[in-house]
Each structure stands twice: as structure tokens, then as C-alpha cells.
Amino acid sequence: MPDFDYQVSREADGWPGEEALEAFVARVIGASSAYLEEAEGQPFPEDPPELSLVFADDAMIREINAEWRNKDSATNVLSFPAFPVTPGAMPGPMLGDIVIAYETVAREAETLEKSFDDHLTHLLVHGFLHLLGYDHIENEEAEVMEGLETRILATLDLSDPYQGSDPL
Numbered sequence: 001m002p003d004f005d006y007q008v009s010r011e012a013d014g015w016p017g018e019e020a021l022e023a024f025v026a027r028v029i030g031a032s033s034a035y036l037e038e039a040e041g042q043p044f045p046e047d048p049p050e051l052s053l054v055f056a057d058d059a060m061i062r063e064i065n066a067e068w069r070n071k072d073s074a075t076n077v078l079s080f081p082a083f084p085v086t087p088g089a090m091p092g093p094m095l096g097d098i099v100i101a102y103e104t105v106a107r108e109a110e111t112l113e114k115s116f117d118d119h120l121t122h123l124l125v126h127g128f129l130h131l132l133g134y135d136h137i138e139n140e141e142a143e144v145m146e147g148l149e150t151r152i153l154a155t156l157d158l159s160d161p162y163q164g165s166d167p168l
Contacts, residue, residue, distance in 0.1 A: 001034040002044035004051045004095075012057035014102040024117075025053055028124045028156070035152045042132065043090045050082075051131070052097040053124075061101035076104045077123040079130035087133040087144070098127035112161075122161050125152050 006029075008022045015021060029051065036042035056064075058074035066072045068080070082094035100123055109119035129145055136142035150160045 001030055002037060003048040004029060004033070005048045007050065007052040008055070009053070010055045011060060012055065012102050014057070014106070015055040021053070021055055024120070025124065028121050029128055031155050032125050032128050032152050035155050036132070036148070039151070040088065040148070042088060045090065045093055047093065049091060050094045051128075054097065054099040056099055056101050058101045058103040061099055061104070064099055074101055074104050076101060076108060077127045079127040081131050081133070085131075085133040089133065091132060095128075095131045098124065098131070100124070100127070118158055121156060121158060122149065122153060125149050 004026075006022055006025055008018050008025060010016075010018050010021060016024075033042070033044060037044060054060075061078060062072065062074040064078060065075055068078075078099045079096065080099075081096040083092040083096075085091045100120070105120055105123060106116055109116045112119060126145075126149055129148060134141070134145040134148065136145045146162050150162060153159070153161065
């Protein structure tokens with residue numbers, strides 16, 4: 001299983017402490033990278049690549065979303081790859097940043113009738129795949145990305161979050 005150098009920053013109320021977040025991230029990203037390496041042949045650098053995670057609130061993610069994507073609204077997760085990478089290609093020494101908004105995750109989890117942790121797990125997997133070059137803009141890309149998410153989540157004993165829906 002590939003190693004990563006995690007930089008975890010808790011920037012909002014509601015989130016557990018940084019140690020708990022780091023353990024959560026290590027479990028989810030560890031399972032994701034192990035699946036990708038073993039089942040998909042995804043290469044990872046020998047030296048642990050850096051991965052930054054910011055656990056924010058809706059106000060913070062809204063500012064970031066407005067500045068970097070020209071969308072003046074909160075969202076659940078944003079991913080910012082450090083370098084362009086093609087799915088399945090070797091990523092660089094820095095993967096990038098994942099930012100997650102507490103209130104949006106909590107609200108969506110309630111609407112979806114899922115636990116907060118299960119929904120957060122899905123969003124971490126989703127954000128991680130973006131850092132590895134996966135996207136869901138086109139239907140074909142969405143099918144690939146959602147399929148990977150579903151298979152990774154299954155390794156964590158979580159159900160298919162897309163069951164019964166069309167690709168995004």
C-alpha cells in the first residue's frame with residue numbers, strides 16, 4: 001500500500017480534532033490507493049507524495065469556490081491537483097489539495113439518509129480520484145470515476161452511492 005505525507009488542517013468547528021481526522025484520512029486514502037494500485041495498476045511514487053486536506057466550513061469553501069471556479073456558492077468537496085495528471089499515470093511528488101465543507105457534508109448526509117462518516121468517506125474518495133486525473137464532466141468519464149468510487153467504497157464495506165442513478 002502506498003504511503004502519503006498528509007497535511008491535515010482543521011479550519012472550522014464541527015470537525016473532530018486533527019489527529020482523528022488524520023487517522024480517518026489515512027484509512028480512506030490508504031484503502032483507495034491500495035485498491036487503485038492492486039486492481040487498476042495505478043503507480044505511485046516511491047517517496048510518499050504530499051496530500052493536503054483542509055476541513056473547512058461552508059463560508060470558507062464558498063470563498064475558495066468563488067475565487068478558483070467563479071462559482072459563488074458552497075459545495076461539498078473541492079480538489080486542486082498540484083500537477084496535471086492523466087488517470088493511471090504516475091502522479092508527481094505533490095498530489096494536491098482537498099477541501100471539504102462541514103455544513104454541506106452534514107446536510108447532504110442527512111438528506112441521503114447516510115451517516116456523516118460514510119458520506120465523508122465517499123467525498124474523500126471522490127476528491128482523491130480528482131487528484132489522480134479522474135473527472136465526471138463527460139458521461140463516459142463519469143461512468144469510469146463512479147465505478148472506481150463504488151469499488152473502492154466496497155473495500156471499506158460501504159454501499160454504492162450511485163445505485164439507481166444516472167452518471168453525474
